[in-house]
Ligand SMILES: O=P(O)(O)OC[C@H]1O[C@H](OP(=O)(O)OP(=O)(O)O)[C@H](O)[C@@H]1O
Ligand SMILES: O=c1cc[nH]c(=O)[nH]1
């Protein structure tokens with residue numbers, strides 16, 4: 058994994074291979090959804106890599122020992138609807154006790170601004186680590202709006218996980234939320250005139266749910 062302090066590029070071969078399969082235009086809806094779920098699990102592994110551990114007393118069948126367990130704040134997963142939900146099952150497979158905050162946003166195709174239509178989150182996120190997730194970071198409008206919504210619930214310790222990021226989206230998100238580090242499997246070239254990532258993978262929500 059390549060990283061500076063703010064952007065972590067997940068270069069694991071399994072992630073890169075699965076991402077290439079997802080980019081292919083003839084990948085089926087079923088295949089696309091399965092791959093997104095699998096990559097969600099792998100990205101969860103990376104984004105939780107530095108969670109603090111504490112040594113606790115346990116009993117094996119043979120003797121007592123001190124063993125490491127995750128310490129500190131509990132996790133909340135925050136997928137941006139719709140496409141962010143594609144990561145969720147994979148992440149919950151690794152952290153089944155996590156809380157979930159659903160954030161309904163769609164991008165207006167003309168203005169490219171994020172429009173909110175649903176927000177259901179735990180009331181107090183101040184003592185939780187929040188993993189915000191969406192496969193696509195394009196203009197950065199959706200991710201920035203989602204992080205701002207989570208802050209209204211007191212979220213302070215946040216991380217953002219995506220699959221593909223455009224340089225424009227990274228710059229925008231970091232300008233608005235400089236304290237939130239980003240994990241991504243790739244940084245693509247640029248946005249086209251309609252705000253789509255190039256080379257990208259198309260519209261993630263539509264490909265995942267077969268709505269186009
Ligand atoms: O960085 P941005 O320019 O905001 O673009 C990224 C957003 O666009 C897509 O959502 P979309 O609006 O297509 O909604 P959907 O997931 O329901 O299809 C994607 O899932 C992100 O949420
Ligand atoms: O390339 C893009 C940009 C925004 N949303 C997507 O789903 N794909």
Ligand SMILES: [Mg+2]
Nearest residue numbers: 260261262263
């Ligand atoms: Mg979409």
